Amino acid sequence: MRLEGKAALITGAANGVSGKLMGFGGASARIFAREGAKVAIADINEQDGETTAAQIRGSGADAIFVRLDVTSEEEWANALRVVVSQFGKLDILVNNAGSTSRETVEDTTIEMWDGQMEVHAKGAFLGAKAVIPEMRKAGGGSIVNVSSIFGMIGSPSSTAYHAAKGAVRVFTKAAAIQYAKDRIRVNSVHPGYVDTPMTHQYFTDADLVARRTESVPMKRFGTVEEIAYGILYLASDEASYVTGAELVIDGGATAQ
Numbered sequence: 001m002r003l004e005g006k007a008a009l010i011t012g013a014a015n016g017v018s019g020k021l022m023g024f025g026g027a028s029a030r031i032f033a034r035e036g037a038k039v040a041i042a043d044i045n046e047q048d049g050e051t052t053a054a055q056i057r058g059s060g061a062d063a064i065f066v067r068l069d070v071t072s073e074e075e076w077a078n079a080l081r082v083v084v085s086q087f088g089k090l091d092i093l094v095n096n097a098g099s100t101s102r103e104t105v106e107d108t109t110i111e112m113w114d115g116q117m118e119v120h121a122k123g124a125f126l127g128a129k130a131v132i133p134e135m136r137k138a139g140g141g142s143i144v145n146v147s148s149i150f151g152m153i154g155s156p157s158s159t160a161y162h163a164a165k166g167a168v169r170v171f172t173k174a175a176a177i178q179y180a181k182d183r184i185r186v187n188s189v190h191p192g193y194v195d196t197p198m199t200h201q202y203f204t205d206a207d208l209v210a211r212r213t214e215s216v217p218m219k220r221f222g223t224v225e226e227i228a229y230g231i232l233y234l235a236s237d238e239a240s241y242v243t244g245a246e247l248v249i250d251g252g253a254t255a256q
């Protein structure tokens with residue numbers, strides 16, 4: 001029960017339906033609930049979000065779904081109102097919602113660029129801005145921002161995604177410094193390659209899978225649980241002296 005008594009909100013957590021391919025947010029929601037947290041699953045995918053929350057409740061834990069488009073400040077205010085009225089407080093925010101865009105610089109349109117900046121950079125900013133007053137009231141909290149190894153290194157494509165995830169990485173440090181005095185910790189997680197609903201469309205390309213697998217020292221992709229356990233650590237009080245840090249979970253891909 002590593003999160004006993006904690007209330008958590010996880011964005012982009014709809015993909016946690018049993019029997020279907022899961023994402024980091026969905027897997028984290030299940031693990032958080034198992035570790036004693038009350039969990040709010042926030043997403044624009046209402047159907048899978050509701051199902052994930054219902055299944056977690058079915059296991060005896062406290063879980064709700066709340067519709068949230070992370071790019072909207074009004075929706076953040078509403079989601080927070082719902083969560084605090086249900087759980088009484090908020091201790092943990094996981095900014096996990098995301099999407100991809102795999103174009104080169106020349107092929108990236110302004111719409112693609114803005115879309116990536118909106119969901120990742122603006123989403124994490126609005127999330128932190130919304131929850132900090134509530135966490136301060138609760139005497140502290142933990143914000144975990146899901147960036148990527150693509151927020152640290154480049155690749156032949158994914159231009160706007162790299163830029164947006166890089167923004168999340170350094171935004172994390174700015175927020176960590178500003179709110180350390182309020183006992184609010186802010187850290188980033190940098191996953192490597194994992195097959196999830198978001199990336200599945202690309203991993204039907206056998207050549208790409210082979211190239212990426214070969215580039216990882218452990219010679220395999222990660223699992224959603226391996227990422228979720230990293231998020232769990234940073235969310236929990238076990239990480240009470242950790243803030244502004246980057247947790248890379250990538251099978252050694254960026255160590256070389």
Ligand SMILES: NC(=O)c1ccc[n+]([C@@H]2O[C@H](COP(=O)([O-])OP(=O)(O)OC[C@H]3O[C@@H](n4cnc5c(N)ncnc54)[C@H](O)[C@@H]3O)[C@@H](O)[C@H]2O)c1
Pocket residue numbers: 011012013014015022023024025026042043044045068069070071096097098099119146147148149190191192193194195196197198199
């Ligand atoms: N899968 C990987 O290999 C990988 C690697 C590094 C980082 N990541 C990052 O991990 C995070 C989770 O992705 P995932 O791969 O687990 O896939 P996923 O498909 O489970 O996660 C994306 C979720 O975000 C939701 N979402 C998209 N836009 C949203 C918005 N505006 N508001 C609220 N929710 C929104 C989607 O509905 C979906 O449920 C993302 O930020 C992604 O960039 C993924």
